[in-house]
Amino acid sequence: MSKVPAIPSLKVSFIWTLAGSVSYSGSQWAMIVLFAKLGNPAMVGQYAFAAAVAYPISLVANLQLRAVFVNDREGRYPFRRMLGARYMLAVVAWLVLPFVCLCMRATAQTTALILLVGTGMLIDSLSESYYSLLQKCERMDRIGRSQMLKGALCLALATVALYFTHSVLYAVCGVLFGRLLILFTYDTGRETFEIGRINSEIKDEPSTSNTFLKRFPAQWDLKLQWEMIWLALPLGAVSVISSFNLSIPRYVIEHYLGARELGIYSALGYLPYAAILFASALGYVGYARLGKLYFERDIRGFYGLLGRMTAIAAGIGILGLLLSVVAGKPILRLLYRPEYAEHLDLLLWLVAAAGLACVTSCVGVAMTAASQFRPQIPLFIAVGIVSIITALVLVPRMGLYGAAIATIAALSVQLIGSYWIVQRGLAKRKLGASEAGGSPSVMEDALISGS
Secondary structure, three states, X not given: OOOOOOOOOHXXXXXXXXXXXXXXXXXXXXXXXXXXXXXXXXXXXXXXXXXXXXXXXXXXXXOOHHHHHHOOOOOOOOHHHHHHHHHHHHHHHHHHHHHHHHHHOOOHHHHHHHHHHHHHHHHHHHHHHHHHHHHHOOOHHHHHHHHHHHHHXXXXXXXXXXXXXXXXXXXXXXXXXXXXXXXXXXXXXXXXXXXXXXXXXXXXXXXXXXXXXXXXXXXXOHHHHHHHHHHHHHHHHHHHHHHHHHHHHHHHHHHHOOHHHHHHHHHHHHOOHHHHHHHHHHHXXXXXXHHHHHHOOOHHHHHHHHHHHHHHHHHHHHHHHHHHHHHHHHHHHHHOOHHHHOOHHHHHHHHHHHHHHHHHHHHHHHHHHOOOOOOHHHHHHHHHHHHHHHHHHHHHHHOHHHHXXXXXXXXXXXXXXXXXXXXXXXXXXXXXXXXXOOOOOHHHHHHHHHO
């Protein structure tokens, strides 16, 4: 048995988690820069549209199974059975992809691109299974390394493919191959299984399970696997709906304005994404503390921490807006092409939307930390309705600016609704209400600590 490093400290684990997330998300943004530099706005739009269609569907294969597995301290859901549930969901998600393309009457090239992008995302969902095992064993450092390796490799392969072929399809094939390579060589590597075996998360398996073909088979217990899926469904549904809501303006742009305009909108929209990443990391840090304050009924402390988080998030948004006003055009020329610099006003609207998204993200974290799961579903449905209506009304009349305003309108509804749900939950908690404010159920306790 190979020697496995000791469990890192919480500080080291957080650094690895943040580094991995930033690195992998940065590689996604770099893909947009790559298409803008070596391709054209239409190519950016084609890729952005395929991702906007495939991403919400790919979330079906995730469905918060990682949270269920990590928080299963009684060993009810073994790793191999969780892997089987993931396979089931991945097959369902992949079958939905061509069905959606058929309903949209997409062209052959668009269908191929959506299928390739979606398949790559589903490969990531399989890596999530092995990340679940590592997270349960508190080895976030290995997850961070995987994300960093994957991001760098996928970007390198996509760059080579695009440079020699000038085809977005071949570039996406490079991304797909990079994800497969990391899944086969690192995520499912010997050390992953040794970590699981040492921490008793993979039991009663012979050492031959270290051989390559023994790392992928699942164990089947359909009743137990359906129980896992049902347990993960509420927050999984919220993730899917939320992702769909964010993509609605892109769908409308592609329909009314075409791939070129969508490419410009997506390229500019990725610039303020760094602020959202920082806000997400802020939420990751504050989540456990907010949950503890909620369970202890320390309402004043909860509001105090949430106030500090939202103030920092708002400050990030204001700083980004000032930076865009002062240096927006040179940044756009440097990262993309001169034609993108003509849309500075649109960038300012998108940066404002990102700043609002940062604040909304912090309040959303507080909403989940306060065990308010079920109210999130009608909230995000309402947000989606607002997004659809405003985008359909504004995009044909105002173009890309209409899409940005529609995003801000939807985020405003989400922020107000989220804060109202948080207030309502905390008020009931303070009064000791038995249903919404009392101690959470076993399912909620599992999901809150793993979200």
